[in-house]
Amino acid sequence: MGASILHITNGDSTTNYLKKLKFSGEFITWREMLCEGKTTTDVGSEAFWKNRFDFFKTSYKVSKQKFIDYTLKEYRNLCNKKSQKEIVLWFEYDLFCQINMIAVLSWLKRYRKGYHISLVCSGKVGKSKLMYALPELNEKQIQDHYKNRIELSQDDIEYADYIWQLYCSDSPLRLETVYKFNTNSPFKYLASAIEAHLKRYPSIENGLNSVENTILKTAVEKKPKSKKQFIGQLLKDEDVYGYGDLQYEYKINELRKLFHSFNPIRLTKMGKDVLENQINYYGQIRSDNSYLGGSKKYSFLYHNPSNKLLQITS
Structure with missing residues (x-):
């Protein structure tokens, strides 16, 4: 029975942990970070992977060979795993994982229709206020999570795919109105x-x-x-x-003009003024090549008092 299960995990640390705990079945590690850079709805297509490689090459200086070895080969392994009728997804509570999760479910909807799909998702454990990553769970906790995994209905998979489609659209405004209503x-x-x-769009304030x-607040x-x-x-x-x-390194580098030094960490006067909303830095940081999902990051502004997005029209 174990061999007929395919586990799709959120990263190598989870895969290695589950193997160490002798979970039976086969493993695929989903090595992507779809919460960063431009995404398109057609997960796994040639155009999808070309678009993703362009992002990694431009932003993180990833070579084509590394992208093939690290991400594409594992994806091709996933494509070849068709015999297991039960698929268990292992993802965590954070944005990084949740976006990857809905992308995988979109792919499964298209290419593994009728398969038995379930989800193990870590976060809160019992009454603890702390959030836990999968490898942080002890053996009993992870076995309990697995035993109580969530069976996903076709409607659940459709919903995840719907959120993915909205995430990849050229406007986040529809996503803003629907994400909280599926109780x-x-x-x-x-x-x-x-x-x-949604809070990753630039604020109106600064x-x-x-x-x-x-990042600036932590520095101060x-x-x-x-x-x-x-x-x-x-x-x-x-x-x-x-x-x-790596992501924080990249983001700090984007803000480097607001830092006086990195050893120790000190902001410039402008950095402090931006943090205090005395200066609006939008014009200096704006880029037409910066995407969040399918939409341009700097085509929308986040209004903190109302928690609403506004579209910039030119």
Whole structure:
């Protein structure tokens, strides 16, 4: 029975942990970060992967060979796994994972219709206020999560695919109106992930989004001694996004003109003024090549007092 299960996990650390715990079945690791860069709805198509490689090459200087070895080969392995009629998805509560999860479900809807699909999703454990990643669960906790995994109906899969289609559209406004209204959704962390996603559009107040403002705020309040300590603090504090050190490195680099030094971490006067909403930095940071899902990041503004998005019309 075990061999007839295919596990699709959110990363190598989860895959390795499950193998160490002797979970039976075969494993595919979904190595993507679809919460960053432009996405299109046709997960797995040639155009989809070309678009993703262009993003990684431009933003993270990833070579074609590395992209093939790390991501595409594993995806091709997934395409070849057709014999297992039960598929178990292993994803976490944060934005990084939730966007990958709905993309995988969109792919499964198209290419694995009629298969038995279930979800293991980590986050809160019992009455704890802390959120846990899958490899942070002890053996009993992970076995309990697996035993209580959520069986996904066709309607659930359709809903995940619908949210994915909206995420990839050229406007986030529709997503803003629908994400919180499916109270029967089995994806209990998806609404908070989408909420975090919408706050990644630049704010009206100073032109920076929630993540960028947190970076400046952390620099001022925590006074890190080095960039390594700085990134460590951001990783610890900002778990709703699920970003890794490379992503924070990239985002800090985008804001480098607002930093006086990185050893120790100190903002320029302009950096402090931006943080205090005395200066709007939108004009200096704006880029036509910056996307969140399918929409241009700088074509919309987030209004914090009302938690609403506004479209910029030219």
